[in-house]
Each structure stands twice: as structure tokens, then as C-alpha cells.
Amino acid sequence: MAPVNPYRDINITVSASHYAFASPSSPNAPVLVIDRPSGDMRLTESPVLGGTRMGSVAGLLGVIRLRLDKYIIIITKAMLVGRIRGHAVFKVQTAEFLPLQERQLHDPDEDTYLSLLRAHLRTGPMYFSYTFDLTNSFQRQSSADASLPLWQQVCHCLSLPELLANPWAGGGANPRPSSRGIQADERFFWNRYIQSDMIDLRGSSPAMDPFILPVFFGFLSITTTALKSTPLSFILITRKSRHRAGTRYFTRGVDESGNVANFNETEQIVIIGDSTRGLGGYDQNSIASGGKASIQQIKVFSYVQTRGSVPVYWAEVNNLHYTPQLQVRGADSAMNPARKHFDDQVRLYGDNYLVNLVNQKGREYRVKAAYENIVKLLVSSPVESKEGSEEIPERSRRIEPTKGANTLDQLHYVYFDFHHECRGMRWHRAQLLLEQLGDGLYDQQYFHSVEGKSVSSDIRSYQKSVVRTNCMDCLDRTNVVQGMLALWALNRQMIDAGVLEKGENAASFNSFEVIFRNGGSEFVIQGLLETWADNADVVSRAYSGTGALKTDFTRTGVRTKAGAIADLSNSITRYFRNNFSDGPRQDAYDLFLGIYFPPATAMSSLLFIDRRPIVIQSIPYVLCGAIFLELAAFVLPRTTDGGLLSMRIFVLFWFVVALWAANFVMKHGKLYVSWPRLNTLGFSVQGYNEDLSRAKKDLIIGKWVGRGGNARERGLSTGGSGRLIHLEEGKKRIE
Structure with missing residues (x-):
């Protein structure tokens, strides 16, 4: 059964009594009618009479109710940013609001609501695809039911334990959806709330499926390049969770449902065998039809990392001082929320290696201590070990369970004193963290599938665990460590794929490392630096209001004085924005996501x-x-x-x-x-x-x-x- 994908083109007809939405490419499909001013939705088979055609839009982002009226949010302009496995990927550029009522007078509150939402849509990076599920990693997609509509594939993926118990459940001609679909992973379905009216209507009218378009908030970069004359596509995707989303000082720690602030999933994807360039990507359908792509195998490698705030109750209270007031509650009070959080993380990712980068001295120590206490309360018979030096008594610390009696015994806490080890701009010493993780990095593996022999994927390996990294903000130090781990995983993948020989390193090939760190093409590297450095900036802007610090190391591999000056400028800007402009940004998050x-x-x-x-x-x-x-x-x-x-x-x-x-x-x-x-x-x-x-x-x-x-x-x-x-x-x- 062919999947039901969202409409690529939707014509809008407007009249005093209704809005009508129809796809010219599907003339026989039902028309979506939204009555004015009630906002009632219905699908009708018969032609809708009356009205004036407004034009065509890229999709319906959703419908939101404010104080006086409901508004239909439409995507008026979307930019093609690339292709993943032949599927076009777009970035939302402009969106507009269609009111259901014609208000003669302006209401101050209503106008402010609309202003907040417009600012959120204008500054928030949102991406979508009509034919490819961007909200799920490649590994989760391998267990999705491809016959379901695209928006439902967000919800029908096997958890990692189910997937490893039955590895052939996904990737075949008839993959089995999870029996736990009610516990759907909708963290990255950013417009889920404003599409709730449409999803409710779908319950009685399955023909509603093509109007439902899932969008994710975060970062996406697609680059085609070559490593040792081997063509490949390098893709980086960061998905921001819609749960407990917000700004730096107004959303910290964990909430009662187990959601943590600034939670992001970053997936690094490498596709080998792609000979296209520019905005291209291989077309999976050509494999089945015996096209040129079927001559060679297409290898897909995926590596996932996560970041998220320390899962205890803590806050930093703005008071105009450069360093806010830190408040941390005892670990006992956060037992249930932290348990919910890590239960979810283990179900989704398997073993969690909890890399903690906060400072062990000064004000940050209380956050470090609370994190360690909560881990010791959650795991069975915890065993602690630490390593010191002549300069500092604790360079690193590990907390490991000994019994393996419950789900949370899959938590492995690793503390790394980033400030001490990397002081004096010696950030290359973050490599010492690899030694602390030890065999855990090798045992976690990565997702690897091969396509080319048939329509279905031949899955060679699954990623069995994840590194969950955090610092105070889960931004700057976290970015450095995640970039380092991503390069480590890439080297391993390329060696396993036969692109590199044992002992070789991707960083040894200047043309590729510049692409990995800075973005661009294999011919000319200029303009804005992208990929991991841009990823860090996007995640940071969404949370702190400025670009990330320490990105000069991510871009060049060395810490520079120019980078330190840029960091000083960003730090000053953060101070003013966090104190004087983050309130409206937090309100925009709460309004768009349905928290308010x-x-x-x-x-x-x-x-x-x-x-x-x-x-x-x-x-x-x-x-x-x-x-x-x-x-x-x-x-x-x-x-x-x-x-x-x-x-x-x-x-x-x-x-x-x-x-x-x-x-x-x-x-x-x-x-x-x-x-x-x-x-x-x-x-x-x-x-x-x-x-x-x-x-x-x-x-x-x-x-x-x-x-x-x-x-x-x-x-x-x-x-x-x-x-x-x-x-x-x-x-x-x-x-």
C-alpha cells in the first residue's frame, strides 16, 4: 500500500463564510472547509461554491485559538535545502495568519499574541519534507510502518529494546508497528499542538491525512562531498524537543512529567555511493527500477547523540547581576520526574552514558552534586570511582550500577572536569574524555544499512546506546564534546566501510575536515561556516538568544584569541538579552506549543x-x-x-x-x-x-x-x- 503523503500544493479559496483548501494535483480528493467565524472543520466531496482564490501555499502549519479568534497558519514560502535519499527537504521561510473573523477594532492583547507568534515563526528554524519523516532518526525509521500517513509514522516506531529483540521487524516489506503506539514519541513534532484540530478531524475522516504536515524545529544541513575519492553525502540534523522548551534562565532542569529543558537530539548521517551534487540525493525508487543507482550499494551510516539539562529541580534567577542566583533543590524531590525521564531515554536509546561537564568548583558544584545524587538514587548498588592528580583531587568520576536489576541500571555516569582539563585554551584535551568513556563507545556501535539489492534495507547494525552530554546550559562545552564524539564516530564508520585504512583519520584529509567543521563544497570553501559550528549556533540561539561560544575550536580545531574576543561579545549580548528580552521569547514558546x-x-x-x-x-x-x-x-x-x-x-x-x-x-x-x-x-x-x-x-x-x-x-x-x-x-x- 502506497503511503499517504502531505499535499505539496494547496490552493486557498476565501469567502465571507469559509476558507476552502484543495490540492490541484489531487482534483478528486475531498476539500477541507473551515467555516467562518466558528472555525468548524469538515471535508466535502462536492465542489465548494463561492469565494475568491487567494493563491497556493506550501502547506498548513496548523490552527491556533487566541483570545478573540482562531487563526489558520499557512506556509507561504518554503526553501529547498537539499535531498535525503531522493526526498526533498524544505525550510519554512514565511508564514501568514488567516483570521476567521474580520475585526474592526484592534485589541491590545490579541495584537501582542500575534506579534509573539510571528516573531517565533520568523526566527525559529523549522524544516519539513512531504515524503520523508524528519522527526525520527534513521534507526527509528527502520521500524516505522511505511504504509501509514507521514504524520503517523512519527508515532509508530519500535522502541530500542523491541527493535533489538526482533531486528527484522523493521526494514522489510511488512514492518510491524509498535504495540506501544499509544506511547508515541512525538517530542519533535513541533507543530503538534496547533495541528490538534486537524488530527481530531482525522479520527472520523481519514482523507484528512494529506493536510497534516509534521514540522521539526532545529538545524539541518546537507552537504555532498568526497573522502579519498569516495562520493558521499554528509547530513547533520538536530531536533529540539517541544516538551519543556524555552529560554535559558526561564526553563531549567526537569518538570513533573520527566521532560528536561533544552533537550536536543543530534543525528549525524553519512551516505556513501551518492554520485549526485548540489541539492541532489539518490532516489530510492531508482534502486527498485534497476536505475544507475542499483549498480552500486548505497551505504547509510547514522550516529545519534543527545543533550539535556540536569534532571533535578534547579533554577537560576535573573537579578541583573552577571551571575544569577542559583537555586537547587534536593535530589530526593526530583526522584519521580528523573525516573520518568531516564525510563524514556533508556526505552528510546538503550544504555545512556551521562557525560557531565559542569564545573566542580564554585556555584556549579551544587548542580554537579545534585546530578550525582540522583543517579546514585536511581541505579542499583552504585559503585563510584574517581581519578585525581597533583593539581586537582578529582579530574573525573564514574558512577556505575552493579546489579543490572532494573531498567535504570543502564545509566552510566561520567564526570569530566572540562574547565580544568581544557583551561588555557587547550581544548584539544577534551579528547581525554574518550578514555573515560572507554569500551562504552565501541559497544554502542551505530546504525548501518545497505540498500541497492532490493527495495528493503539490509540493516547491518543498530546503535545500542547514546551519549547524553550536558553542561550548565547544554550549549558551549556540550558543543565541543559532541563535535569531538561525532568525528570519532565518523572515523570508525569510514574505516568499517573501507573508505579509510586502519590508522587513518578523516581529519588528515584537509578538504574533508574543512567540510566537516565548516561546511561548503569540496571545491570552494567560503561564506558562512556551517555544519557542526552552525549547528552549535542554532541550538544556542534558540535557548540563549546568541550564537554559541567556543565555535572557533569546532571550526578550526584550535582555540584562537579572535574566537575568545567573539565569545566575549556573545557573552555580553547574552547578558542583555537574557535579562531584558527573554520574557517575550518564553511567552512565544508557551503560546505556540500550547503551554499557555x-x-x-x-x-x-x-x-x-x-x-x-x-x-x-x-x-x-x-x-x-x-x-x-x-x-x-x-x-x-x-x-x-x-x-x-x-x-x-x-x-x-x-x-x-x-x-x-x-x-x-x-x-x-x-x-x-x-x-x-x-x-x-x-x-x-x-x-x-x-x-x-x-x-x-x-x-x-x-x-x-x-x-x-x-x-x-x-x-x-x-x-x-x-x-x-x-x-x-x-x-x-x-x-
Whole structure:
């Protein structure tokens, strides 16, 4: 049975009573009609009369309900970025909103919701394919039921234990879907929430399948090159989980459902035997038809790594200081969420090698200790071992289970002191981590399939475990280590494939290593650096708001002073964005992913209005004014008969005002942080109230604080909870 793929082209007809969506390439297929203004959906076989044709779109991203109206989100422009096994892959470039109602007046809250969503779609890298499941790794796809519609293949893959128990369940003519389909892995189906209305309609109308288009959020790069005259395609995909997604300081640790912040799955794919160039890729159908591709075998290699926040309850509370306040709860409180998290990870990936890169000194030590405590609580009869040196008592630490009595005994904790070992820009010493992982790297293997003899794949090996890497943010140090492990896996794959001889290294071939580290073609390397360096930047921007640090090492293999200066610039930019602009970014995540539901009320709640006391709002303006007057006193020309004494008094006065205003802002920093306004964070409420209480005791303006304004937490919704808790224990997803 041929699979049902999403429509490549959809024509839109609009009238005062409905929107109609039909594919001109499937004229006999039912038409999707969405009534206005109710938003009711239906499929109809008969022609839809009336209306004006708006044009053709690349797909329907979904439907979202805001406070006053529902909106259909359409993909108006998509860019072809390459082909994977002959399947075209696209990046969403522009999207538009089709309202169901014609509003005559603008509502402030509704307009802000739309602005947040547009910003999210404009800046969030999203990819899709009409014929290829990008949300699943090659290994999971080997067990998918290819006869199912594309969006359902996201959900029907065997878990790793099931796959290894019956390795021929996938890859044959009749692969068996998982009996545990209800526990579907939908982590990377980014638009799953806004497609829920369409998926609900599909329950009664299977003809809805071609309108459902799964999109993933993250990074994708496809490069065709050659290694030792062997043509190959190098593909890198990073998929960001839609569970507990958000920004750097507003989503940390684990939630009650076992989801961790900044969880990403990165898959490195190498396809050997692909002789095409540019945006090409071999066409799997040509293998069956005896085409040129069938003359040689097509070898597919895949290697998967993951990253994710330390799975305990912890947070860093913004207060305008460069180093936020760190709060960590005891490991006992996170036992159940951590168990859920690792149960899922073991089911999906097998053994987990938990590489922890946080610093063992200073403020980060508490996070390290909490991680180690939670691992010791989860595994059976844990055995610890550590290695020290004359300079430092603990260079590395391992925690291993001894019984193997339960699922979580497949956890292997490996601590590596990245700061100590790689200090002084000696980041090549991260290679020492390979020794710490030992036989675990060899035993995990990788996914390897061969195609060319028949339509079905001949699967030679499965990846049996995964390295889960984390630092504090799961960004910069994690990127360095993941790039190193990826190159190590690539060398092993190429040796096993016969492309390299034993003892050879891909890094020895300059033309290929430049492609591996920087991206480009085998002929000219110029322009933007891509692949692993760009992957690091994309993951970092989604979480921290800036490109990654330390990417000069990923690109060139050495740490440079220019890279250190670039890192300083990124660090300063991160400080300002994390404190003054991450609130709206977090709101956009929560709105798009369905973590926050706008209340359907007739009256505007003015949710986004600044409710701080006027005097609190005015202090930054006073600071800016004082600095301006100080500069003006030194820059502007003076009259010859002007009194020197009066000028000095003027300068001194505004200097004192500037010092007082700057001190007030830094001392009461939580009053000036851009907090999320949709889902109130418990620690933000508490921090705001504490700083507001201190501001009321200020000798100069204390008596005016609280007058003429609402003293509630900045951005707290009218129906929000004012509970004062010490940590955010996670926002529950409701779908």
C-alpha cells in the first residue's frame, strides 16, 4: 500500500463564510472547509461554491485559538535545502495568519499574541519534507510502518529494546508497528499542538491525512562531498524537543512529567555511493527500477547523540547581576520526574552514558552534586570511582550500577572536569574524555544499512546506546564534546566501510575536515561556516538568544584569541538579552506549543501592560537622563564668562544622581528583568515581591513606591497565581 503523503500544493479559496483548501494535483480528493467565524472543520466531496482564490501555499502549519479568534497558519514560502535519499527537504521561510473573523477594532492583547507568534515563526528554524519523516532518526525509521500517513509514522516506531529483540521487524516489506503506539514519541513534532484540530478531524475522516504536515524545529544541513575519492553525502540534523522548551534562565532542569529543558537530539548521517551534487540525493525508487543507482550499494551510516539539562529541580534567577542566583533543590524531590525521564531515554536509546561537564568548583558544584545524587538514587548498588592528580583531587568520576536489576541500571555516569582539563585554551584535551568513556563507545556501535539489492534495507547494525552530554546550559562545552564524539564516530564508520585504512583519520584529509567543521563544497570553501559550528549556533540561539561560544575550536580545531574576543561579545549580548528580552521569547514558546491558553473573554485584560509603580518604571530613564547631561557638560561648548563653580556643581549633581539610579537598579534588579507574562514563574513572583519590599524602604523614593500603580509582579496575568515558591517545578502540558 502506497503511503499517504502531505499535499505539496494547496490552493486557498476565501469567502465571507469559509476558507476552502484543495490540492490541484489531487482534483478528486475531498476539500477541507473551515467555516467562518466558528472555525468548524469538515471535508466535502462536492465542489465548494463561492469565494475568491487567494493563491497556493506550501502547506498548513496548523490552527491556533487566541483570545478573540482562531487563526489558520499557512506556509507561504518554503526553501529547498537539499535531498535525503531522493526526498526533498524544505525550510519554512514565511508564514501568514488567516483570521476567521474580520475585526474592526484592534485589541491590545490579541495584537501582542500575534506579534509573539510571528516573531517565533520568523526566527525559529523549522524544516519539513512531504515524503520523508524528519522527526525520527534513521534507526527509528527502520521500524516505522511505511504504509501509514507521514504524520503517523512519527508515532509508530519500535522502541530500542523491541527493535533489538526482533531486528527484522523493521526494514522489510511488512514492518510491524509498535504495540506501544499509544506511547508515541512525538517530542519533535513541533507543530503538534496547533495541528490538534486537524488530527481530531482525522479520527472520523481519514482523507484528512494529506493536510497534516509534521514540522521539526532545529538545524539541518546537507552537504555532498568526497573522502579519498569516495562520493558521499554528509547530513547533520538536530531536533529540539517541544516538551519543556524555552529560554535559558526561564526553563531549567526537569518538570513533573520527566521532560528536561533544552533537550536536543543530534543525528549525524553519512551516505556513501551518492554520485549526485548540489541539492541532489539518490532516489530510492531508482534502486527498485534497476536505475544507475542499483549498480552500486548505497551505504547509510547514522550516529545519534543527545543533550539535556540536569534532571533535578534547579533554577537560576535573573537579578541583573552577571551571575544569577542559583537555586537547587534536593535530589530526593526530583526522584519521580528523573525516573520518568531516564525510563524514556533508556526505552528510546538503550544504555545512556551521562557525560557531565559542569564545573566542580564554585556555584556549579551544587548542580554537579545534585546530578550525582540522583543517579546514585536511581541505579542499583552504585559503585563510584574517581581519578585525581597533583593539581586537582578529582579530574573525573564514574558512577556505575552493579546489579543490572532494573531498567535504570543502564545509566552510566561520567564526570569530566572540562574547565580544568581544557583551561588555557587547550581544548584539544577534551579528547581525554574518550578514555573515560572507554569500551562504552565501541559497544554502542551505530546504525548501518545497505540498500541497492532490493527495495528493503539490509540493516547491518543498530546503535545500542547514546551519549547524553550536558553542561550548565547544554550549549558551549556540550558543543565541543559532541563535535569531538561525532568525528570519532565518523572515523570508525569510514574505516568499517573501507573508505579509510586502519590508522587513518578523516581529519588528515584537509578538504574533508574543512567540510566537516565548516561546511561548503569540496571545491570552494567560503561564506558562512556551517555544519557542526552552525549547528552549535542554532541550538544556542534558540535557548540563549546568541550564537554559541567556543565555535572557533569546532571550526578550526584550535582555540584562537579572535574566537575568545567573539565569545566575549556573545557573552555580553547574552547578558542583555537574557535579562531584558527573554520574557517575550518564553511567552512565544508557551503560546505556540500550547503551554499557555489565552482566556476567551469579551473584555481585554491588558495582560501585557506594565503594572509596576510609576516611580519604579522611571528610574532607568532618570539614569539615562543623568548620563546624557554628564556627557553634554563635557562635550557642548561653554561660554567664556560662565561660572566654573556652577558647572562643577552641575556635573557633580548629575554624577551623584546617575550613581544613585544605577545602584538602585542593580540593587533591585528583579524589578527590571523582562519576566514571562503568560505563565508566571514562582521564583519570579517571589523575587519581585522581595525587591519591591526593599524598594519601599528606600530613603529617597520609598514613600512613593506603590502609589499610583499596581504592585503585583510584572507581567502577572489577571487570573495568574501568586503562589510564592522557591523553584519552578515545571509547567504541565495540556493537550
